[in-house]
Amino acid sequence: MIYLTRKAEFAASHYYHNPAFTPEENQRVFGKCANMNGHGHNYVLEVTVKGEVNDRTGFVVDLKELKDIMNREVVDAMDHRHLNKEVPEFAKAIPTTENIAIVAWKRLAPHMKVAKLHRVRVYENADLFADYYGEE
């Protein structure tokens, strides 16, 4: 078994707002992330797959294929987008780093045929990241 990690970057804006909260609650819970004009980050997506090394190719997964899936399912959908307004999953769920990791996992997992998805890590910045390993 070997683990392989591929990285991609995307830049996006978002805000944190729960319509069930009062304005004061939104401010208290989400702080400056509650500013409805939004703000943005350079996100880093790290996708780790696991599997056996193919005898003939020496690959655990075709990197080009993995890159295409990551681009199509996550990067193209989120890069230079407003997450709350342009990514359907965040019409209701709040686009925290935690939820972005879960959404990325759900978008990627069905397309992983050869290698198995092991972990999705999303960095909001160098000092903050969330890891999702699927339903454990």
Added chain:
Amino acid sequence: MKVHLTRRYHFAASHRLHLTDCSDDENRAIYGKCNNPHGHGHNYSVEVTVSGPVDAATGMVCNLADLDGFSNKEIIERFDHTNLSMMPLFEGKVPTTERLCVEIYDIYNKGFKHAHLEKVRIEETAKNSFEYTG
């Protein structure tokens, strides 16, 4: 849906690695330049990983304001710009980063109640890092 959340904090501190019951030569042999008599310092990075279900209302494992508040008060304010070798915490113990990692894990483990503690990882330099998972 359990998610792991990791946050990185920074502090600067000095220390000297020295065993009082060993000779100067023995200390030098064990700790090398880390035994230099006047100590030396590092920019430490502490990565704390917590886990839990994502709260449906907030989208969060735990509120970063709580984690930052706790970390600033209990870690940064306690260790930043200090000499670790002089702290009561390390009395009779050499403040290696292994020990610092265990002490910081214990501080979170005892005091931080907003999410489950998974791991503390400390980078002493870009080349050295230490992890403790309890």
